[in-house]
Amino acid sequence: MTMALHDKGNKKQPQIEKNSNFLQALGHALEGIGQLLVRERNMRIHFAAALIVLIVGLKVGLGRSDWLWVTVAVFTVIMAEFVNTIVEAIVDLIVGDHYFFLAKVAKDVASGAVLAAVGFAIIIGILIFQPYIFAYLRTF
Numbered sequence: 359m360t361m362a363l364h365d366k367g368n369k370k371q372p373q374i375e376k377n378s379n380f381l382q383a384l385g386h387a388l389e390g391i392g393q394l395l396v397r398e399r400n401m402r403i404h405f406a407a408a409l410i411v412l413i414v415g416l417k418v419g420l421g422r423s424d425w426l427w428v429t430v431a432v433f434t435v436i437m438a439e440f441v442n443t444i445v446e447a448i449v450d451l452i453v454g455d456h457y458f459f460l461a462k463v464a465k466d467v468a469s470g471a472v473l474a475a476v477g478f479a480i481i482i483g484i485l486i487f488q489p490y491i492f493a494y495l496r497t498f
């Protein structure tokens with residue numbers, strides 16, 4: 359779905375100048391994270407999955423190095439979604455509703471980056487949780 363060129367719901371004075379202080383810059387960075395959650399349905403699914411991993415990880419008592427890998431996996435997916443959203447926004451800004459093969463390439467490669475990151479996270483998840491899953495299955 360092509361992104362809207364203008365944010366019609368925005369009541370604030372539009373700003374194109376540089377941020378004047380750290381707090382203003384921080385506010386815009388947080389707005390950027392908010393945009394990711396609002397615009398990307400997949401991002402909400404990733405957050406739900408990360409929450410489940412967090413709860414299961416706490417329940418089975420993962421060690422420090424396992425948590426390190428889980429954190430790397432979760433952030434790799436989140437970073438890929440950031441890149442995907444940036445690419446979508448820039449492509450839509452440039453081409454609008456027109457079809458361009460290179461626009462398709464850019465968007466598809468950006469989506470592919472998210473898919474690759476999710477694959478990486480699934481492999482990490484299997485390697486980390488496999489002993490706990492096997493131990494759980496042996497109780498039956």
Ligand SMILES: Nc1ncnc2c1ncn2[C@@H]1O[C@H](COP(=O)(O)OP(=O)(O)OP(=O)(O)O)[C@@H](O)[C@H]1O
Binds near residue numbers: 454457468469
């Ligand atoms: N301007 C365009 N020119 C050519 N192909 C396009 C264009 N816009 C979108 N596409 C094609 O349509 C697909 C869906 O585009 P869209 O902008 O809706 O991404 P999306 O569904 O939001 O992607 P994601 O699920 O990664 O967020 C793209 O992956 C691309 O193949």
